[in-house]
Every structure is written in C-alpha cells, then in structure tokens.
Amino acid sequence: xxxxxxxxxQEHREEEEFHASGEAHIARPLDPDNCTDKEWAEYIYFRxxxxxxxxxxxxxxxxxxxxxxxxxxxxxxxxKETYKVGQQPTVTE
Amino acid sequence: MQKYSGFxxxxxxxxxxxxxxxxxxxxxxxxxxxxxxxxGGGHGLATAYxxxxxxxxxxxxxxxxxxxxxxxxxxxxxxxRSNYLWDEAAHLYEHAMKLWExxxxxxxxxxxxSQRGVxxxxxxxxxxxxxxxxxxxxxxxxIDGEVLDAKQVQEIVPMMDCSENARFPVMGAxxxxxxxxxxxxxxxxxxxxxxxxxxxxLIQQCEVVDFVMEDGAAVGVRTRQxxxxxxxxxxxxTAGNSGVMAKLAGFELPLESHPLQALVSEPIKPILDTxxxxxxxxxxxxxxxxxxxxxxxxxxxxxxxxxxxxxxTIEHTVQAIVEMFPVFSRVRMNRQWGGxxxxxxxxxxxxxxxxxxxxxxxxxxxxxxxxxxxxSGNVFAATLAKGEAHPLAxxxxxxxxxxxxxxxxxxxxxxxx
Numbered sequence: 001x002x003x004x005x006x007x008x009x010q011e012h013r014e015e016e017e018f019h020a021s022g023e024a025h026i027a028r029p030l031d032p033d034n035c036t037d038k039e040w041a042e043y044i045y046f047r048x049x050x051x052x053x054x055x056x057x058x059x060x061x062x063x064x065x066x067x068x069x070x071x072x073x074x075x076x077x078x079x080k081e082t083y084k085v086g087q088q089p090t091v092t093e
Numbered sequence: 094m095q096k097y098s099g100f101x102x103x104x105x106x107x108x109x110x111x112x113x114x115x116x117x118x119x120x121x122x123x124x125x126x127x128x129x130x131x132x133g134g135g136h137g138l139a140t141a142y143x144x145x146x147x148x149x150x151x152x153x154x155x156x157x158x159x160x161x162x163x164x165x166x167x168x169x170x171x172x173x174r175s176n177y178l179w180d181e182a183a184h185l186y187e188h189a190m191k192l193w194e195x196x197x198x199x200x201x202x203x204x205x206x207s208q209r210g211v212x213x214x215x216x217x218x219x220x221x222x223x224x225x226x227x228x229x230x231x232x233x234x235x236i237d238g239e240v241l242d243a244k245q246v247q248e249i250v251p252m253m254d255c256s257e258n259a260r261f262p263v264m265g266a267x268x269x270x271x272x273x274x275x276x277x278x279x280x281x282x283x284x285x286x287x288x289x290x291x292x293x294x295l296i297q298q299c300e301v302v303d304f305v306m307e308d309g310a311a312v313g314v315r316t317r318q319x320x321x322x323x324x325x326x327x328x329x330x331t332a333g334n335s336g337v338m339a340k341l342a343g344f345e346l347p348l349e350s351h352p353l354q355a356l357v358s359e360p361i362k363p364i365l366d367t368x369x370x371x372x373x374x375x376x377x378x379x380x381x382x383x384x385x386x387x388x389x390x391x392x393x394x395x396x397x398x399x400x401x402x403x404x405x406t407i408e409h410t411v412q413a414i415v416e417m418f419p420v421f422s423r424v425r426m427n428r429q430w431g432g433x434x435x436x437x438x439x440x441x442x443x444x445x446x447x448x449x450x451x452x453x454x455x456x457x458x459x460x461x462x463x464x465x466x467x468x469s470g471n472v473f474a475a476t477l478a479k480g481e482a483h484p485l486a487x488x489x490x491x492x493x494x495x496x497x498x499x500x501x502x503x504x505x506x507x508x509x510x
Contacts, residue, residue, distance in 0.1 A: 001403060001405070015403060020395035037495050042345070044494075045438050045494045047347065048345065049337075049348055049396065050337070051337050056395070074398050075398050075399060
C-alpha cells in the first residue's frame with residue numbers, strides 16, 4: 001500500500017484515493033501536421049518501462065482530482081518525491 | 094531419454110524409484126550457437142523444443158537467469174481457452190489450443206490438460222450482446238462456443254449465485270467446452286525435458302546483461318556468469334523484463350510492465366469442476382486437482398517489477414469471488430503472489446523482428462500468456478528458423494503500432510485487461 005503525498009492537498013493519503021496514469025513528461029509533438037506515422041506511434045504507444053527510477057503521472061481521483069507527478073522506484077516501489085505538473089523532477093538516478 | 098510409461102513406473106517401483114534418469118542435463122555453455130533463446134519460461138522452452146523438433150535446429154541454448162519456469166509460468170492461474178474475438182488473435186490462440194490437445198503425448202510428459210470448460214459470465218445487457226457477437230465470431234473461426242442463459246449456467250455451476258437478488262445478477266455466459274486448465278509447472282518441465290532430449294542446452298543461473306552488436310546486427314550475448322556467447326539468431330522471450338532487454342538492444346517497445354496477482358485457498362473437497370470468469374465483477378476461479386481454489390483478477394494500475402501487488406487489488410478480487418460464490422466466503426486463503434506482466438496497448442502479443450538484425454522478440458502477452466504457450470513457441474520457432482514471421486505471427490509485428498493495424502482485444506476476449 002502506497003502512502004502518497006499529494007502536492008496539491010499537501011498531505012499524505014492512501015493509494016486507493018489515487019490512480020496511476022502512466023509515464024510522465026511525454027511531450028506532444030510541436031509540429032503535428034508534419035509528424036511521420038513512426039513519430040506518432042512513439043508518442044502514443046512506445047514507453048520507457050524502466051526497472052528502477054520512473055517518473056509517472058498520477059491523479060488524486062478520490063481527492064482533489066488534480067494530476068501530479070511521482071518519481072518512484074519500480075523495483076523497490078519506494079516513492080522518491082512528488083511534484084506538480086510543469087515542474088521537473090529532482091531525483092533522476 | 095527414458096520414456097515415461099505405466100510399465101516404466103512399475104519397473105522403477107521394483108527398485109524403490111531410486112534409478113530415475115535426471116530429467117535434463119546441466120551443461121556448460123558452448124562458445125557459439127545457431128540460436129540463443131533468452132528466457133527459460135514456458136514460451137522460451139516451447140520455442141527451443143519446436144526449433145529442434147520441427148526445424149531440425151538443435152544447436153540451441155536457452156539462457157535463464159533464475160531457474161526454468163520460475164517466472165510467470167509458475168505464477169499464472171493455468172486457464173486455457175481460445176475464444177478471442179478478432180480473427181488474428183483467434184487463429185493464434187486456436188493454434189495453441191490444438192497443440193494443447195496432443196501435448197502430453199507429444200512431450201511424453203503429463204501436463205494434466207483438463208478440458209473442463211470455461212464460462213465467461215455476462216451481467217449486463219451489453220455483456221450479453223458482446224458475448225453473442227464473440228461466440229458467433231468464434232464459431233465462424235471454427236472455435237467451439239455456446240451462448241448460455243442464466244438457467245443453463247446454474248445447471249453447470251449449481252452453487253454459484255445466479256439469482257436475481259445478486260448485486261450483479263448473472264444474465265448468461267459464453268461457454269467454451271474445449272477450454273480448461275493445465276498443470277503450469279509441468280508445461281515448463283515437459284518442454285524442457287523434451288528439448289533437452291533433442292540436444293538443446295538449458296543453461297540456468299545465466300543472466301544476459303547485454304547484446305553483442307556488429308554493424309547494427311546482434312551477434313551474441315554477454316552474460317554475467319559465462320562471458321560472451323555467440324549466436325546466429327537471438328530470440329528474446331522475457332515477458333515482464335522485455336522492456337529492460339529492449340533498452341539493452343537500444344530501442345523501446347510499446348509495453349508497460351505491471352504486477353498481476355493471484356491467490357489460492359486452502360485445499361477443499363471437489364466443489365467446482367469448471368472455470369468461471371467474470372469480466373464485469375472481475376474475478377476468475379477454478380479448482381486445482383489438489384483442491385485449492387485458484388483465483389485471479391486484474392493488474393495493479395501502476396508500473397512495477399516487484400512481483401507483488403497492492404492489498405486493494407487483492408481485496409477487489411476476493412470481493413468479486415464472494416459476490417459470485419457466497420459459499421466461498423469463509424474459505425481461508427493460503428498463499429498470494431504476483432507476477433510481472435508486459436501489457437501491450439492493444440492487449441495482444443508481439444512476435445516480431447526488431448530494429449536490430451538477427452534479434453527477435455516474443456513478448457507483450459500481458460495477462461494471458463499461459464494459454465498460448467505451445468502456439469507461441471511453435472510460431473516463434475518458425476520465425477527464428479526462417480528469419481521471417483510465421484503466417485500466424487505476421488499480424489503481431491511490433492511495427493503494427495507504426496502503421497495503426499492494431500488488434501484491439503481489450504475487453505473483447507472475455508476478460509478485461
């Protein structure tokens with residue numbers, strides 16, 4: 001069971017209030033009209049899927065309903081930090 | 094290889110079962126192989142077996158970082174069925190089903206394949222419409238299937254709550270009589286023994302840490318324990334770890350690895366002689382020959398490699414089972430565990446060439462790989478032998494995500510993913 005700190009509510013809540021929404025920091029192509037099929041596929045489907053540090057998007061679904069990011073170890077499940085969308089992670093290794 | 098038989102059992106009984114041959118060798122790896130399979134689970138071992146048996150390629154090594162069949166092969170809920178909606182998937186899983194039906198004889202190893210039938214329940218009108226559509230699609234593809242109403246379901250499973258008082262009343266089900274269960278470990282052991290007998294080297298405790306590249310082509314693997322081993326072609330069958338292996342080779346896959354949990358109860362007397370799956374309340378259950386109820390459900394929503402899952406997920410699973418079977422409410426659960434499933438965006442596998450020459454991947458089976466073990470190994474062996482996709486594997490290229498020809502089995506195949 002994760003004990004997750006919501007950066008919007010500024011308090012720890014149980015995992016069941018949250019919903020994982022996949023990899024974070026996936027930038028939408030800046031020039032969509034000139035993207036190849038391969039570039040679109042990479043944007044939509046292809047993922048880093050690392051064993052180790054992972055930056056991921058979560059939503060506080062049964063709370064403030066806002067999105068935020070978590071840096072988490074996918075092997076040990078340790079949560080390193082949570083931060084708001086638009087900010088950059090401080091833990092990268 | 095000593096052939097297993099009733100007579101052999103009798104003969105060995107006379108010497109107190111002390112002279113059985115080892116089931117497979119424990120060889121030191123050679124410097125070079127025609128084909129290296131990375132990953133010694135059911136799919137990898139089946140691939141090695143069919144390479145040797147059907148394509149005459151016996152200079153093959155299976156490299157396994159742990160022990161044979163210790164990953165998802167040992168962790169699934171052993172259900173076998175082929176009632177998939179779309180033609181491509183239906184053909185692939187039905188190919189596997191046909192191999193299941195002769196597998197024990199083929200391998201000379203009892204995989205305890207039991208065709209006790211699989212029920213996929215419908216609890217809403219939309220469920221029933223989907224079930225009718227899927228059963229009709231199955232029958233057009235030559236796969237057995239029937240649509241049952243609640244009364245017929247009740248006749249098959251008398252102690253399930255099919256009353257109108259249930260929170261989600263059972264309205265009917267699809268029924269695939271040829272579906273069932275098999276002994277999961279025996280599948281890995283049977284393939285391992287048969288492949289070993291044909292000359293395949295099974296190397297356990299041998300972790301692949303990198304690929305050896307030459308001009309954009311893979312020519313071997315670097316291992317932690319046995320140094321560099323050369324290979325003509327490499328087949329990577331590493332399930333949940335496929336994303337990590339792809340990264341070593343320098344590309345990404347459209348996969349995300351999630352924990353999937355299962356649990357078993359204490360052994361009880363025979364009570365359930367079929368497999369019951371429900372998409373809507375989301376749980377599935379069967380009873381093993383040992384007597385324990387084998388229960389599973391959905392994946393944890395987050396990415397994870399920890400081979401364990403969340404309490405909340407297991408709670409939802411057990412709620413679903415008790416909803417369907419109030420009689421199970423006081424059965425005690427014995428063990429719970431998790432496996433790492435590599436899920437694809439379209440819930441279909443990847444059996445494919447990759448951007449790296451001579452390197453092939455068989456992955457993305459997600460929550461439903463066990464049932465496909467023989468078929469997966471069979472078509473992947475053909476793919477590795479010829480260097481181009483087997484006709485049944487062709488639609489499952491990783492490049493389908495580039496041209497948009499996805500095979501959308503999400504929720505369509507009887508259980509939500």
